[in-house]
Amino acid sequence: MTPLSNAKVLxxxxxxxxxxxxxxxLIVEHGARVRALVRNFGRAxxxxxxxxxxxxxxxxxxxxxxxxxxxxxxxxxxxxxxxGQDEARRVVNAQGTRHVLDAALKHRVRRVVHTSTVTVxxxxxxxxxxxxxxxxxxxxxxxxxxxxxxxxxLGYVGRGLSVAVVQPTVVYGPFGTTFTIKPLQLLKSGRxxxxxxxxxxxxxxxxxxxVSGMILAALVEGAHGEAFILSGSEPxxxxxxxxxxxxxxxRSATVSMTPEEALKHFHGSDGxxxxxxxxxxxxxxxxxxxxxxxxxxxxxxxxxxxxxxxAGLRARISGPGVSLPGANTTATDMAPAIHPLHPSKIAFMxxxxxxxxxxxxxxxxxxxxxxxxxxxxxxxxWAEWANLx
Amino acid sequence: xxxxRVGVIGAGAAAEGIHLPALARTSGVETVAIADPSADRLxxxxxxxxxxxxxxxxxxxxPHIDAAIVGIPHQYHAPVTIDLLRAGVHVLVxxxxxxxxxxxxxxIRASESSGARxxxxxxxxxAPTLRYTKQVLESGMLGxxxxxxxxxGMIFRWxxxxxxxxxxxxxxxxxxxxxxxxxxxxxxFGDVAGLDYRDDAAGGVEADAVLKVEMAGGITGRVExxxxxxxxxxxxxRGERGTIEVGTKTDSIVTLTPVHGDASLSGRAVLPGQQxxxxxxxxxxxxxxxFVRAIQTHSAPAVTGTExxxxxxVLESCYRRxxxxxxxxxxxxxxxxxxxxx
Numbered sequence: 001m002t003p004l005s006n007a008k009v010l011x012x013x014x015x016x017x018x019x020x021x022x023x024x025x026l027i028v029e030h031g032a033r034v035r036a037l038v039r040n041f042g043r044a045x046x047x048x049x050x051x052x053x054x055x056x057x058x059x060x061x062x063x064x065x066x067x068x069x070x071x072x073x074x075x076x077x078x079x080x081x082x083x084g085q086d087e088a089r090r091v092v093n094a095q096g097t098r099h100v101l102d103a104a105l106k107h108r109v110r111r112v113v114h115t116s117t118v119t120v121x122x123x124x125x126x127x128x129x130x131x132x133x134x135x136x137x138x139x140x141x142x143x144x145x146x147x148x149x150x151x152x153x154l155g156y157v158g159r160g161l162s163v164a165v166v167q168p169t170v171v172y173g174p175f176g177t178t179f180t181i182k183p184l185q186l187l188k189s190g191r192x193x194x195x196x197x198x199x200x201x202x203x204x205x206x207x208x209x210x211v212s213g214m215i216l217a218a219l220v221e222g223a224h225g226e227a228f229i230l231s232g233s234e235p236x237x238x239x240x241x242x243x244x245x246x247x248x249x250x251r252s253a254t255v256s257m258t259p260e261e262a263l264k265h266f267h268g269s270d271g272x273x274x275x276x277x278x279x280x281x282x283x284x285x286x287x288x289x290x291x292x293x294x295x296x297x298x299x300x301x302x303x304x305x306x307x308x309x310x311a312g313l314r315a316r317i318s319g320p321g322v323s324l325p326g327a328n329t330t331a332t333d334m335a336p337a338i339h340p341l342h343p344s345k346i347a348f349m350x351x352x353x354x355x356x357x358x359x360x361x362x363x364x365x366x367x368x369x370x371x372x373x374x375x376x377x378x379x380x381x382w383a384e385w386a387n388l389x
Numbered sequence: 390x391x392x393x394r395v396g397v398i399g400a401g402a403a404a405e406g407i408h409l410p411a412l413a414r415t416s417g418v419e420t421v422a423i424a425d426p427s428a429d430r431l432x433x434x435x436x437x438x439x440x441x442x443x444x445x446x447x448x449x450x451x452p453h454i455d456a457a458i459v460g461i462p463h464q465y466h467a468p469v470t471i472d473l474l475r476a477g478v479h480v481l482v483x484x485x486x487x488x489x490x491x492x493x494x495x496x497i498r499a500s501e502s503s504g505a506r507x508x509x510x511x512x513x514x515x516a517p518t519l520r521y522t523k524q525v526l527e528s529g530m531l532g533x534x535x536x537x538x539x540x541x542g543m544i545f546r547w548x549x550x551x552x553x554x555x556x557x558x559x560x561x562x563x564x565x566x567x568x569x570x571x572x573x574x575x576x577x578f579g580d581v582a583g584l585d586y587r588d589d590a591a592g593g594v595e596a597d598a599v600l601k602v603e604m605a606g607g608i609t610g611r612v613e614x615x616x617x618x619x620x621x622x623x624x625x626x627r628g629e630r631g632t633i634e635v636g637t638k639t640d641s642i643v644t645l646t647p648v649h650g651d652a653s654l655s656g657r658a659v660l661p662g663q664q665x666x667x668x669x670x671x672x673x674x675x676x677x678x679x680f681v682r683a684i685q686t687h688s689a690p691a692v693t694g695t696e697x698x699x700x701x702x703v704l705e706s707c708y709r710r711x712x713x714x715x716x717x718x719x720x721x722x723x724x725x726x727x728x729x730x731x
Contacts, residue, residue: 028591041552045545045562045616048555051592056552174718175617208720382718386618387542 003219004030010068011036012059012100013078015043017176018115018168022076022211023047030215037068037079046175059096062103069103074218075112077101077153086141093145094152101156101163111162111224113217114153118169118203118229119143124353131167131227131359140344150227157225164217165227166210169355173207173375174382183245184388187253190336193265195349197256198239203355205232206370206378216364228360232375233368238349244376248389255338262346269340392419393684396454396478398447398469400425400434401550403460403483409438411673412458417681422450430550451476456506456684459483464558467492470507474499479506481680481690485568486697488560489705493698500694508680508690509697511572515675517665518641521658522626522633523577525645531628532648534578534608539570539624541637542615545596561594562614563707570612570637572700573624578604580699586707587714599714600707 009026013019014036026032027050035053038044044054057064059079069075077100081092097114104112120143121129122136135151137144153163172179186192213230217223242254257265293299341349360366370378383389395418397404404423412420422442425431435443444450447469450457456479459470467487473480474496486509487493500507513519526534553559563586575581583603588595600612613620623641625634634644644655657665666672676691683690 038552041549041555042546044552044555045596047593048552048561049590049593049596051557054552054555378718378720382716385717387620 002030004032004074004215006031006033007073008033008035008071009074009076010034010072011076011078012068013080013115014038014047015040016078016082018171018207018210018214019076019078020046020175021173021207022078022214023052024050025208025211026215027052032074035068035072037065059092059099062099065096065099066103066106069100069109070107072104072107073110075100075104075109076115076214076218077112078115080115080149081145090141090145090148094148097149097152101153101161105156105159105161109161111164111218112153112156113214114150114163114165115214116150116153116165116167116227117143117146118167118231118355120147120150120167123347124351126352127354128356129229129353130356131229138344143344154225154227162224164223164225166214166217167227167229168210168213169203169205169229169231171205171207171210173379174386176207176379179204180379180383181388183242184249184383186339187242187245187249187251189339191253191255191338192242193262193338193341194239194242194254194256195259195262195341195346198237198242198254198349199352200238200349201235201352201354202238202241203231203235203353204241204372204375205230205368206375209368209370212369213360213364213366216360216366220364222363226359226363228364228366229355229357230360230366231355231357231368233357233371235354236372240372244372244380248380248383250389253336259346259350262341263343265338266340266343266346390417390685392417393479393681394419394421394453394455396420396422396424396447396450396457397440398424398450398457398459398473399461400427400430401460401553404458405434405437407669407673408458408460408677409434409440410670411677413438414670414674415677415681417685418456418677422453424450427551447472451478454478456480456680462553462556462559463488463564464556467496470496471499474503474505474507477503477505479508479680479684481508481510481677483510484512484572484697484700485560485564485704486694486701488558488564488701490698490702493694493701497694497698506680506683506690507694508683509692509694510676511569511692511697511700512672512676513569513573513637514576514692515672515679516641517658517660517663518635518643519573519637520660521643522624522635525633526577526626530631530645531626531633532630534606534626534628536608537574537578537610537624537626539574539610539612539637540620541566541570541622542597542613542618542620543622544619545616555594557593559594560704560708561588561590561598562596562616563588563598563600564704566616567598567600567612567614567707568700568704570614570624571703572697573637574602574604574610574612575699575703577626578606578608580605581703581706582607584703584706584710585712586710587712589714589716590711595714597714597716598707 009032011019011023014023023034023036026034036047037057038054039058055068057068081089120135121133122138135147156163170179210230246252420440423435423440424444424447426445431443457473459482466482470480470482581602582605585601588598596616598614603609622638623634623636631647636642644653646653659665679691
């Protein structure tokens with residue numbers, strides 16, 4: 001028995017990575033009666049394995065949020081804007097959070113756990129980082145709107161609603177998208193830039209540790225009105241992080257660059273351009289697409305024409321980091337393309353910031369159970385099962 | 390000939406994405422009515438396909454139709470189909486035909502006593518490549534067949550319009566995709582002699598399932614099904630003289646490799662007078678045309694209730710013997726919790 005046994009708990013974002021695992025553990029470990037706010041039922045296959053109440057709703061619709069919150073003892077707000085343009089995502093993050101908290105206030109929910117992110121601290125300097133650091137905007141929609149959402153959430157503290165904020169760092173593990181599936185896809189489809197050889201610190205946290213921290217944030221009295229960084233026991237380097245994924249795939253696919261080189265590479269590639277052209281360029285850069293184009297009659301003609309050009313002109317057309325296949329060669333013969341690294345990620349991968357979890361340890365009793373070795377072993381076992389290797 | 394008046398039962402994703410488009414491509418039919426308890430879906434789908442009469446219950450449709458297409462949550466297949474058949478309405482019901490053999494028997498009896506045709510939407514029987522595979526197996530080209538291995542999984546993206554599909558009575562990936570696969574195995578290899586079935590349901594419906602099966606002829610095989618993983622979506626069949634791999638999806642490729650060969654022949658199968666199916670819609674149109682033919686000619690449809698009952702029997706047996714599927718990535722925490730939940 002835990003205080004959550006038979007409690008009615010709403011999880012927003014339950015079809016996502018963290019919310020999904022949270023919902024599972026609330027049901028099977030705590031015996032909670034979980035209601036999941038679902039925008040698209042098609043994404044609910046994993047959740048549907050459990051006795052769970054699936055209710056349709058959208059963060060942008062206050063009526064649907066109010067129906068979902070009504071009757072709940074606890075609310076875990078994990079949903080965030082993940083599709084559409086920046087502005088649409090900002091609206092989901094900021095207004096959506098307001099809708100959840102308004103409904104929670106109205107229906108006297110015991111505690112709302114708002115899922116924020118360590119990204120609210122912006123481009124962090126080297127050295128220790130704790131919750132006393134200023135929130136800093138970087139001009140990128142995700143982090144900036146999460147600052148807005150976090151401020152909104154904490155703004156309800158004085159209005160009689162109990163709110164705790166968690167700020168997970170780099171969350172990885174089974175079903176993880178940004179830091180599990182994506183790195184594997186990037187390593188498989190091209191080469192990944194390691195800024196300064198991957199010397200920067202990766203504040204990794206295994207998904208189950210984040211979920212444990214969130215549950216503590218719901219239950220511990222002293223969490224009210226507070227924010228908690230949730231990270232693993234010790235940071236590792238980005239080099240070690242990518243090496244672990246290269247070893248899962250059995251291939252080396254990283255390339256070291258200084259931050260300046262990475263930025264130059266980004267601006268020289270499609271990442272800097274917007275709109276359809278950038279998408280088309282991206283598609284053309286995909287090895288499978290290039291192979292298909294290269295194998296068409298027109299593709300072979302273009303390649304032959306290209307090879308008849310003077311060498312100097314050829315080099316100018318190719319440009320740095322772009323290669324055209326020789327006639328009668330296929331995409332598989334070419335050196336894999338280097339994936340451009342977005343400027344926000346360059347700073348993120350350069351910093352030797354150590355996200356401290358002293359506050360979560362002290363106040364919540366948070367104690368990460370999965371060190372990097374154990375977490376990555378489980379992740380590798382999942383990736384193999386998931387046919388991703 | 391007067392067109393067959395057809396009613397569509399259920400205004401969900403199947404009606405919208407599959408059956409109504411197939412009806413629109415079929416001659417000899419007129420879609421006159423549609424029924425769904427959800428007023429919003431009913432209006433939306435009926436307007437989209439210009440279906441004149443709309444009803445909240447299938448009972449109200451009966452007086453206006455000769456035939457019905459039933460695409461509703463699995464647990465309602467039997468009761469609704471029986472109502473229709475008893476009233477003399479011909480039925481094409483989506484797979485799985487029902488969730489128990491007792492229900493199948495009642496459906497077959499209802500069809501026999503009223504004379505209304507009962508067809509089941511085991512669509513893959515219409516796929517040329519899968520038919521070709523059956524013919525290759527029967528011809529003995531591969532020698533005696535030893536084993537097979539099926540992996541079929543897609544990260545679930547089916548545009549379901551409600552949570553009904555995930556209700557515990559509905560069954561999970563086994564009832565849904567598994568029915569198609571089991572039907573192929575029964576069609577290709579004969580009856581099932583023994584099985585070992587595991588899935589990951591913990592009080593809800595399974596998203597991942599692994600079935601090990603022995604066919605009556607001694608062929609053994611493994612079937613892996615998933616709604617959480619993108620798998621290779623093919624069946625590999627190994628015989629003494631060679632191997633055939635066939636994609637289990639619509640427009641699939643078949644690959645034949647001789648036992649000691651280092652080359653394979655790969656391509657699509659075609660039926661006389663037909664183009665290879667361009668998409669899933671073509672197969673659904675062929676299925677609809679077969680249903681219409683069965684009604685017009687007073688003959689049996691390609692997939693009868695008796696034939697479809699065979700896969701329901703295996704499904705029923707799987708669920709009855711279900712064991713917990715242990716994931717390679719699970720922690721002690723998952724194991725303890727799942728034991729408790731199941």
